[in-house]
Amino acid sequence: MIIDELRNGFSAALVAAFGPEIGEVDPQVVPASNPRFGDYQSNVALSLAKQLQQKPRAIAEQLIANVNLSYFCKPLEIAGAGFINITLKPAYLETQLSALQTDPRLGVEKAQHPQREVVDFSSPNIAKEMHVGHLRSTIIGDSIARILEFRGHDVLRLNHVGDWGTQFGMLIAYLREVYPTALTTADALDLGDLVALYKKAKARFDEDEEFREIARQEVVKLQAGAEDSLHGWRLLCEQSRREFQVIYDLLDVQLTERGESFYNPLLSAVIDDLTKQGLLEENAGAKCVFLEGFTNKEGEPLPLIVQKSDGGYNYATTDLAALRYRIQEDGAQRIVYVTDAGQANHFAQFFQVAKRAGWLPENVEIVHVPFGLVLGEDGKKIKTRSGETVRLKDLLAEAIARTRADLETRLTTEGREETEEFIANVSKVVGLSAVKYADLSQNRLTNYIFSYDKMLALQGNTAPYLLYAYVRVQGISRKGKIDFTQLGNSAQILLKEETELVLAKHILHLGEIIAEVERDLLPNRLCQYLYELSQKFNQFYDQCPVLQAEEPWRTSRLMLSDLTARTLKLGLFLLGIKVLERM
RNA sequence: GGGGCUGUAGCUCAGAAGGAUAGAGCAAGCGCCUCCUAAGCGCUAGGCCGCCGGUUCGACUCCGGCCAGUCCCGCCA
Known part of the structure; x- marks a missing residue:
C-alpha cells in the first residue's frame, strides 16, 4: 500500500537524521486532513520536539533532507507548526491505476498472517x-x-441458533397437551401458529406451577435423549430451518448451523x-x-x-x-x-x-x-401498527414493494417500457440493498432509526445512489458499445482534470480502508468510502465527457470509469450487496 | 446502587489508536439538461462537538467528575 511505502520512507529518514533509537517511533503518516495539504501528511516532527530539544520545523527540515521518496512524491512541504505535507506525482498515480487494470483484487492485499x-x-x-x-x-x-x-x-x-433449553421443554409439553400431532407429523402446523402456541405455552409456564414442573421434566427427557421428545424436537427444528433458509437465500447469506x-x-x-x-x-x-x-x-x-x-x-x-x-x-x-x-x-x-x-x-x-x-421513526423500539414485533420476512417484502412502487412511478413519468422480469429484479435488488446499506452505513454502536423513505431515497448516502453510479458506467459502455476488458494493454491512464485526479486518488485508497475495517470491524467505514467514490465519480462524469472525448483521453476516461465501477462492485460485494446493469 | 453504550448543524448521521479553519446527506433558498439515464452536478445558509476540570506544544478524540437518554444486572438468551 502507498501509505506503507511512505511510512517506510519516513522511518528510514528518521534513522538517517536522528539515529536508530528515533527510528523506532511511529512516523505518523496519515491521509491528509484536508485536500489542500496534499495527499498524506506526517506529524512526527511535532511530537519529537521535546525529545530532540529542537523546534518542530527544524526537525521537519532535517527529515525532509533525508527522505528519499522523490520517485513518487512531489517535493515535500513543511507547513504550519511543523506538518510535512506529501503530494503524490500524477505519473505515479497513473502507473498505479494502470496496474489495477489487471488486478481482480484492486490493490487489496491479502493478510500477511491468515488466521x-x-x-x-x-x-x-x-x-x-x-x-x-x-x-x-x-x-x-x-x-x-x-x-x-x-x-x-x-x-x-x-449460526448459533437457539434450539435447546427451557423454552423447548415448555413448547413440547404444551404441544403434547393441545396438539400432539405437531410432535409426530412434519409441518402439522405452520410456523405462525407454532409461534402463537409458543406464546401461550410461555404464558402458561409463567402462571401454572404444575405446568412448569411438567415442562422441566420435558427438558430433562430431551437432554437425556428420550426418542419421542427428540423426534418432536427434530420436526420443529427442521421446519424452522427451512423458514430461516428462505430469508438467508433472499439476503444471500451463507451460514453453518451449529445450534x-x-x-x-x-x-x-x-x-x-x-x-x-x-x-x-x-x-x-x-x-x-x-x-x-x-x-x-x-x-x-x-x-x-x-x-x-x-x-x-x-x-x-x-x-x-x-x-x-x-x-x-x-x-x-x-x-x-x-x-x-x-x-x-x-x-x-x-x-x-x-x-x-x-x-x-x-x-x-x-x-x-x-x-x-x-428503532422506529418515532425513536422507539420498532413495532407494527398493532404493536407486534416486525417479522423480518414482512420487513424485506415491504422494502421490495416500496421500491417497486417508486420504480413504476418513474417508468410512467419517463415514458419507459420495461419487462416484468426487469421490474421484479430491480425492485428486489434495490429494496434489499437499501435495507442492508442503511444498516451497514451507520456506525453499529449507535441505535438506528429505520426509515424506508430514507433508505430508498435516490440521493444521499443510500444504496440507490451508489447503485446508480455503477449503472452510469454501464450506461457508457452500452452507449459506446465498449467492452471494458478489451481496452488494450498499451492503453494509458492520463490524469489531467481535477476531477480525474481526485477520483483516481480515491480509487487507490481501497486497500487502506479494507485494512481499517478488518481491524475495527466497522463496515460503515467501507460504506463511507463507497459513497465518496460515487460522489467523486459523479463529479467526474459531470465535468469530463467520456465517449465524446478525443483520444487518448477517451480511452483513459473509459479505464477510469471501469475502475470506478469495479471498485464499487467489489466494495458492495463485501457488504453483501449486488449491482445492477440498468435500473 | 453498579455496569455498558450514546450525547456533534432544525432532522438523520460521519469523524475518535490526539494534529492545521469540525464534515456529509435530508429539509430550506438559488443556479445548471441541443451533450454518456438530471435517480445527477454546483452555490448559499446553518455548530459553546452535553457541562466542568485535568493531561499535552496541540483535545470533538485521552483521563476524572457531573448532567441527560437508553440497555443490562443470580438460576431466559
Whole structure:
C-alpha cells in the first residue's frame, strides 16, 4: 500500500537524521486532513520536539533532507507548526491505476498472517420467526465475514441458533397437551401458529406451577435423549430451518448451523473443569463462579451461574462449552460475536470466566462486536401498527414493494417500457440493498432509526445512489458499445482534470480502508468510502465527457470509469450487496 | 446502587489508536439538461462537538467528575 511505502520512507529518514533509537517511533503518516495539504501528511516532527530539544520545523527540515521518496512524491512541504505535507506525482498515480487494470483484487492485499476466524452471527431461535432483532446481526455479521474472507482468512460462519433449553421443554409439553400431532407429523402446523402456541405455552409456564414442573421434566427427557421428545424436537427444528433458509437465500447469506444443542454433550465437562480449577462455588443450590469487578446492589460479587439449582445448564454454560470447542476443535484464533449491545455484560462475564479457567491461549482473541437497537421513526423500539414485533420476512417484502412502487412511478413519468422480469429484479435488488446499506452505513454502536423513505431515497448516502453510479458506467459502455476488458494493454491512464485526479486518488485508497475495517470491524467505514467514490465519480462524469472525448483521453476516461465501477462492485460485494446493469 | 453504550448543524448521521479553519446527506433558498439515464452536478445558509476540570506544544478524540437518554444486572438468551 502507498501509505506503507511512505511510512517506510519516513522511518528510514528518521534513522538517517536522528539515529536508530528515533527510528523506532511511529512516523505518523496519515491521509491528509484536508485536500489542500496534499495527499498524506506526517506529524512526527511535532511530537519529537521535546525529545530532540529542537523546534518542530527544524526537525521537519532535517527529515525532509533525508527522505528519499522523490520517485513518487512531489517535493515535500513543511507547513504550519511543523506538518510535512506529501503530494503524490500524477505519473505515479497513473502507473498505479494502470496496474489495477489487471488486478481482480484492486490493490487489496491479502493478510500477511491468515488466521482461522469464527464469526458467530444471526442466531435466531427455533420455533420462532426471524424478526427485526435478527436483522442487524445477520447483515453486519455477513459483511464482516465477507471482508475477513476476502483478506484471505479461513472463516467459519456459525449460526448459533437457539434450539435447546427451557423454552423447548415448555413448547413440547404444551404441544403434547393441545396438539400432539405437531410432535409426530412434519409441518402439522405452520410456523405462525407454532409461534402463537409458543406464546401461550410461555404464558402458561409463567402462571401454572404444575405446568412448569411438567415442562422441566420435558427438558430433562430431551437432554437425556428420550426418542419421542427428540423426534418432536427434530420436526420443529427442521421446519424452522427451512423458514430461516428462505430469508438467508433472499439476503444471500451463507451460514453453518451449529445450534446450542450441539454443545449439550460437552456441558458437564465445563462444570467438571471449573470444579477442578477451584473456581466453582455453590450458592442457593446453584453452581456458580463469582466474578471480579461485577457487583450487585449490595456491593457483593455477582455470580455467573453455570448450573441451575434444578441441575439444568443455561446459556452461560453453553457459551463456555462453545468457546472451548471452537478453540480446541475448530482451531479458532479469533472468535467474533455479533450480537446486540445489551449482551455486553454477559460477554464480559463469560469471557472473564474463560480467562480465569485458563481456556484462552495467548494467541486466541475473543471479541464481542456489539450493535445498537433498530428503532422506529418515532425513536422507539420498532413495532407494527398493532404493536407486534416486525417479522423480518414482512420487513424485506415491504422494502421490495416500496421500491417497486417508486420504480413504476418513474417508468410512467419517463415514458419507459420495461419487462416484468426487469421490474421484479430491480425492485428486489434495490429494496434489499437499501435495507442492508442503511444498516451497514451507520456506525453499529449507535441505535438506528429505520426509515424506508430514507433508505430508498435516490440521493444521499443510500444504496440507490451508489447503485446508480455503477449503472452510469454501464450506461457508457452500452452507449459506446465498449467492452471494458478489451481496452488494450498499451492503453494509458492520463490524469489531467481535477476531477480525474481526485477520483483516481480515491480509487487507490481501497486497500487502506479494507485494512481499517478488518481491524475495527466497522463496515460503515467501507460504506463511507463507497459513497465518496460515487460522489467523486459523479463529479467526474459531470465535468469530463467520456465517449465524446478525443483520444487518448477517451480511452483513459473509459479505464477510469471501469475502475470506478469495479471498485464499487467489489466494495458492495463485501457488504453483501449486488449491482445492477440498468435500473 | 453498579455496569455498558450514546450525547456533534432544525432532522438523520460521519469523524475518535490526539494534529492545521469540525464534515456529509435530508429539509430550506438559488443556479445548471441541443451533450454518456438530471435517480445527477454546483452555490448559499446553518455548530459553546452535553457541562466542568485535568493531561499535552496541540483535545470533538485521552483521563476524572457531573448532567441527560437508553440497555443490562443470580438460576431466559
